[in-house]
Amino acid sequence: MAAVKQQQEPGGGRRGAGRTVATWGCAALLAGTSAVTAFRVADADGPTPVPQLLAFLPWLLVPAGLGLLCALPARRPALAVWGAGLTALLAWYTAAPGAVRAAEGVPAAEGAPSAELRVLTANLQFGQAADALVDLVRREEPDLVFVQECDPACVRELAGALAATHPHHHAVEARGPAGSVILSRRPLTPAAGVPAEMGQPGAFVEADGHRVRLQLAHPSPPTPGRLAAWRTELDGLRRWARAQGARGPAAREGGAAAEDTPVILAGDFNASRDHAAFRRLLDDGDLADAAALAGAARATSWPVTGGPAPGVQIDHVLVSAGFAARDARFLEMEGSDHRALLVTLALRR
Known part of the structure; x- marks a missing residue:
């Protein structure tokens, strides 16, 4: 039966392996980016290399966006939601006028x-x-x-x-x-x-x-x-x-x-x-x-x-x-x- 199934679904094993690699790559991108972003949310600078990476926070949109994109072909809805939420949060910190004004503290x-x-x-x-x-x-x-x-x-x-x-x-x-x-x-x-x-x-x-x-x-x-x-x-x-x-x-x-x-x-x-x-x-x-x-x-x-x-x-x-x-x-x-x-x-x- 296994042989028949492989004949019916040529390349199925390779596709499954590809999705696994995409899943792990997506998770790694989102986990690393989330770890740095968490310090921004917590209003803390953290240990090296967090302060160095926080300086370039708008550029964290790149790995967050890549994580979101690779979650789609991997067919992992939870990762897609994670990537979308992280990307939206970073975009808000980068561009939201309210966030900028709130940081000023002076009318x-x-x-x-x-x-x-x-x-x-x-x-x-x-x-x-x-x-x-x-x-x-x-x-x-x-x-x-x-x-x-x-x-x-x-x-x-x-x-x-x-x-x-x-x-x-x-x-x-x-x-x-x-x-x-x-x-x-x-x-x-x-x-x-x-x-x-x-x-x-x-x-x-x-x-x-x-x-x-x-x-x-x-x-x-x-x-x-x-x-x-x-x-x-x-x-x-x-x-x-x-x-x-x-x-x-x-x-x-x-x-x-x-x-x-x-x-x-x-x-x-x-x-x-x-x-x-x-x-x-x-x-x-x-x-x-x-x-x-x-x-x-x-x-x-x-x-x-x-x-x-x-x-x-x-x-x-x-x-x-x-x-x-x-x-x-x-x-x-x-x-x-x-x-x-x-x-x-x-x-x-």
Whole structure:
């Protein structure tokens, strides 16, 4: 009877084996993708390699979609439902305006603008893009420039080349990627920066009668073996931001917030909005992501490879309540693996 059945169904064994392979392949794709997505749902970053994969969360749609597609010929309804649900969840996290707005934690500013600032942040990759940044600043004419990975020689080069337009600067001078500087058209008053392995200078600037607090951000990257430093330094920025705003010590002791100093926190955060540590910085610090407010929440800032490699937005300009943002643009700089971010901010009463 078995021989007769094989004659009646030629290739039946091969088809069955093919469906088994498809089933296991589909399950492996969906299980791996679900494991990473579960940390996003749980509002946690997890151990290596989860934080590294969470940075590229929109690209997880690829294995989730493949898992869904291979579930169909495998004739496994449960796997198909699993793949469809996972794909829908990832698509929601990637594109839903509600998810983006919920992560900001700051309502849109209202009222007539009383000051306007054009802010540029740029990672120069060990100073290699210094010349490109000079050209970019001369062309775009920002009011404030937050520069990361700029050693003392790079700081001197920028200060000399931009002396006519941006004569004021405050730097943390250090070798390699640890050096950083804030350049300004307007006078700067140095302020205590947030401690980190890489330089994070702070300052105050006057903008049309408003005193604005500036802080450069450049926490350690979440590479294997460096996750503890990454979490600690992002948490340091969160605690600093919380201390500046309505949730800070003055507000808690007085029972009501006095008029807060507006805050601009900008730089290479080595974190995207899909990292729980970054979302806590936004929420607990009462900050908004200017690129998201301007409609560019998913624009890529790193890595710039010239090819189809996946990208992520880890360079940000964060602002306190009272700021509105528009014209967020990510601009390439020759010599850097980051795009610079230029955004126009309006401070409203």
